[in-house]
Amino acid sequence: MRPVGSPTPAPAIRPRRRPDLTLPLPQRDPALAVPLPLPPPSSTAMGTPPIASGQPLPTPSLSDLERVRRIGSGSGGTVWMVRHRTTGRIYAMKVIYGNHEESVRRQICREIEILRTADNPFVVRCHGMYDQAGEIQVLLEYMDGGSLEGHRITSERFLADVARQVLSGLAYLHRQKIVHRDIKPSNLLINGARQVKIADFGVGRILAQTMDPCNSAVGTIAYMSPERINTDLNHGIYDGYAGDIWSFGLSILEFYLGRFAFGDNLGRQGDWASLMCAICYSNPPEAPQTASSEFRSFIACCLQKDPARRLTAVQLLQHPFITHQSSSSSSSAAVIPHP
The missing domain is CATH 1.10.510.10 (Transferase(Phosphotransferase) domain 1)
Incomplete structure (x- = not known):
């Protein structure tokens, strides 16, 4: 029995018998992995540049676009000035009449997606296309001065x-x-x-x-x-x-x-x-x-x-x-x- 007040002896340090041993890391089953959600995309306010060069801007919902006035018309369709209700951004909308075959519609969709990637200050931007009730509607950048014709x-x-x-x-x-x-x-x-x-x-x-x-x-x-x-x-x-x-x-x-x-x-x-x-x-x-x-x-x-x-x-x-x-x-x- 140790006398009261006597110092406590330090514990003896025992050397590891197998210093080469390590604990294995747990293996995670990839099928059970749950990824973190991505942050929501930023809103496309008026004047907001494309997210990245060559990448199309998100296409506004057709229901969010209101027609302001007609700015041109012809035998094939009509051009409207439209406003995005949420941001106030102005676009030009080309409404093309006529029923198109399914193969033609698919080709148009493919081509429009290519055109949407065009990113140049000297080319009118194509923001997307809507296909509804037999009409093809193409959403374009609005140019307030109109064409140079005449x-x-x-x-x-x-x-x-x-x-x-x-x-x-x-x-x-x-x-x-x-x-x-x-x-x-x-x-x-x-x-x-x-x-x-x-x-x-x-x-x-x-x-x-x-x-x-x-x-x-x-x-x-x-x-x-x-x-x-x-x-x-x-x-x-x-x-x-x-x-x-x-x-x-x-x-x-x-x-x-x-x-x-x-x-x-x-x-x-x-x-x-x-x-x-x-x-x-x-x-x-x-x-x-x-x-x-x-x-x-x-x-x-x-x-x-x-x-x-x-x-x-x-x-x-x-x-x-x-x-x-x-x-x-x-x-x-x-x-x-x-x-």
């Missing part, structure tokens, strides 16, 4: 800036292996900030439907390249990218002239034969002598009969008309409607 651009500086923006959008689409096939003034939209964007890329080609009275068969043919109308001109080979450049050049020249480059009334009275002959067999339109040499050269680089001789969108962005004029672009450039 406008004359008198300043080469501003025209160069318009051309630069359209070419930037075309270069992006072509890098994504997307051919527009219907570049024309009515498909080039502008907003209050003087931003110009390409619209209806892919959608018009997929549906082959009209969205406004001017988007008729004649209007479409008017901006087609010669080799697209007459395949014999290029041994049956059609380069869609070069075709877009022809349509672009014709549109830019129309802005400068204030009229259709092949003639104001050509094809307007249903004389399609004269229109197609002019495109396929006459000399390409030229910019007038009153224009600068840079602009005349620029138009000539676009409107070549031989598609192989047309410059690409990337090459045209390096043309002196773009690089020289755009660098000194003036905000006071005039846009004058057709007389």
